[in-house]
Structures are given as structure tokens and as C-alpha cells.
Amino acid sequence: MSRSVLVTGGSRGIGAAIARAFAAAGDRVAATHRGSGVPDGVAGVRCDVTDEASVDRAFTEAEALHGPVEVLVANAGVTDDTLLMRMDEKTFTRVLDANLTGAYRAARRAVGPMVRMRRGRMIFISSVSAYAGAAGQANYAAAKAGLIGMARSLARELGSRGITCNVVTPGYVRSDMTDRITDARRAELMRQIPLGRTAAPEEVADVVTFLAGPRAAYVTGAVVPVDGGLAMGH
Numbered sequence: 407m408s409r410s411v412l413v414t415g416g417s418r419g420i421g422a423a424i425a426r427a428f429a430a431a432g433d434r435v436a437a438t439h440r441g442s443g444v445p446d447g448v449a450g451v452r453c454d455v456t457d458e459a460s461v462d463r464a465f466t467e468a469e470a471l472h473g474p475v476e477v478l479v480a481n482a483g484v485t486d487d488t489l490l491m492r493m494d495e496k497t498f499t500r501v502l503d504a505n506l507t508g509a510y511r512a513a514r515r516a517v518g519p520m521v522r523m524r525r526g527r528m529i530f531i532s533s534v535s536a537y538a539g540a541a542g543q544a545n546y547a548a549a550k551a552g553l554i555g556m557a558r559s560l561a562r563e564l565g566s567r568g569i570t571c572n573v574v575t576p577g578y579v580r581s582d583m584t585d586r587i588t589d590a591r592r593a594e595l596m597r598q599i600p601l602g603r604t605a606a607p608e609e610v611a612d613v614v615t616f617l618a619g620p621r622a623a624y625v626t627g628a629v630v631p632v633d634g635g636l637a638m639g640h
């Protein structure tokens with residue numbers, strides 16, 4: 407059955423692949439962007455997740471187009487890596503605001519209609535950095551770890567309402583975000599990935615659509631790695 411899906415940060419990279427995958431499965435998909443557009447077959451809605459009013463407007467637009475949002479994928483994220491010695495408070499809180507508080511804003515806007523429908527799926531795109539940490543990513547890793555605590559709290563709050571909340575932790579996925587990784591760090595990561603390769607964004611999308619689908623009806627509060635084994639054991 408076709409569902410109303412909203413993907414934040416659906417303009418490119420992993421979010422665009424997720425939006426395309428839902429659309430290909432026949433869902434009615436809205437993806438957020440900040441002016442750069444979204445993939446064909448998907449409705450673009452403007453949204454900056456650091457702004458509560460903007461998140462509200464994006465949901466209202468998606469609802470007008472497709473009906474109440476039944477599947478939320480909180481994917482929008484940024485990095486701003488630097489070592490703690492050089493990480494000023496603004497750099498720390500800006501990354502928290504986009505990755506963690508942004509997901510909270512989307513979840514909070516999504517929850518009312520989901521409770522009224524007595525069904526819903528929330529999927530939060532975290533990162534292996536959440537539990538493995540990464541030098542230079544104190545801000546990003548804190549935000550991504552925060553998503554796990556938030557999602558598990560929501561899983562407990564909302565399970566009785568037929569709403570599942572899960573987290574996906576990608577490893578090294580080819581996108582604009584990872585294009586910035588230095589060659590030395592890239593080589594080091596490749597040595598640590600048992601599958602010996604990076605992931606395509608579509609490989610993350612496959613797991614997200616599974617978690618949003620009927621075959622994952624009994625999965626909630628889970629943290630699902632899509633990392634080629636990079637962070638196993640954490």
C-alpha cells in the first residue's frame with residue numbers, strides 16, 4: 407500500500423537514494439532540500455531542519471500533497487570536523503543542532519498525526535561514529551550517539567501506538583560528505599572494513615525501506631549497522 411513518506415535531506419547522497427527507493431516501491435514521497443532540488447519522481451519541499459517553523463512548513467506541504475506522514479526518515483546531517491583543541495562552541499552546537507535537534511524537530515512534528523493514525527515508522531540516520539567515535543568528530547559523534555538514545559526513548563513511548571523507531575548506522579558511504587575525507591584517512595578506513603569497500607547510498611536505502619516495511623513490523627529500538635563490518639563489536 408502506498409504511504410506518505412518524508413525524507414529530510416533528500417536532495418543528494420544517502421537521502422536522495424532513500425527517497426528514490428521509496429518512490430520506486432510506489433510510495434508517495436516528499437524529500438526536503440534547501441534550494442538544490444530533489445530526484446525525479448519525488449516531491450521537493452524546502453526545509454532547514456535547524457528552524458522549527460521551516461520543519462513545520464515542510465510537513466504541512468507534504469501532508470497537503472500526500473496525506474499525513476506515515477514514514478519519517480530523519481537523514482539530514484552535516485559534519486564540521488576538527489580536533490577538540492580547535493573546536494569552538496559554535497562548531498560543536500551547530501553540528502548538534504542539524505544532526506540531533508533537527509531530527510528531534512522532525513520527530514516532534516511527525517508524532518501527532520502518527521499517533522492519530524495509530525501507525526508510523528521513524529528511522530534515524532546515525533553513523534558508526536556514534537559508538538566507535540572518530541578523532542575530530544566530537545560534535546558529530548555526540549549528535550549521532552544522541553540519536554540512538556532519542557530513538558530508543560521514542561520506541562518505548564510510542565510502541566503502544568503502533569509506531570516503530572529505529573536507527574541505521576552507516577559506515578563509509580560514497581557521497582559529498584565522504585568526498586572530503588583525506589586520502590590517508592580513506593586508506594586507513596579501507597583497511598578496517600572487512601568487506602574491503604565503501605557502500606553505495608542505495609545499500610543504506612535498502613535497509614531503510616526494509617525497516618519501514620511490513621516485514622520489519624516487530625523491529626523497534628534497533629540500531630542497524632550498514633557498514634561492511636567496520637564497527638562490529640562496538
Ligand SMILES: NC(=O)c1ccc[n+]([C@@H]2O[C@H](COP(=O)([O-])OP(=O)(O)OC[C@H]3O[C@@H](n4cnc5c(N)ncnc54)[C@H](OP(=O)(O)O)[C@@H]3O)[C@@H](O)[C@H]2O)c1
Nearest residue numbers: 415417419420440454455482483533576578579581582583
Ligand atoms: N556518507 C557517509 O559515509 C555517512 C556515514 C554515516 C552516516 N552518514 C549520515 O547520512 C546522512 C546523509 O549523509 P550524506 O553522506 O548523504 O551527506 P551529503 O551528501 O552531504 O547530504 C547531506 C544532506 O543533508 C542535508 N542537510 C544538511 N544540513 C541541513 C539542514 N540544516 N537542513 C536540512 N537539510 C540539511 C543536505 O541538504 P542540502 O543539499 O540542502 O545541503 C543534504 O541533502 C547524514 O545524516 C550523515 O551524517 C553518512
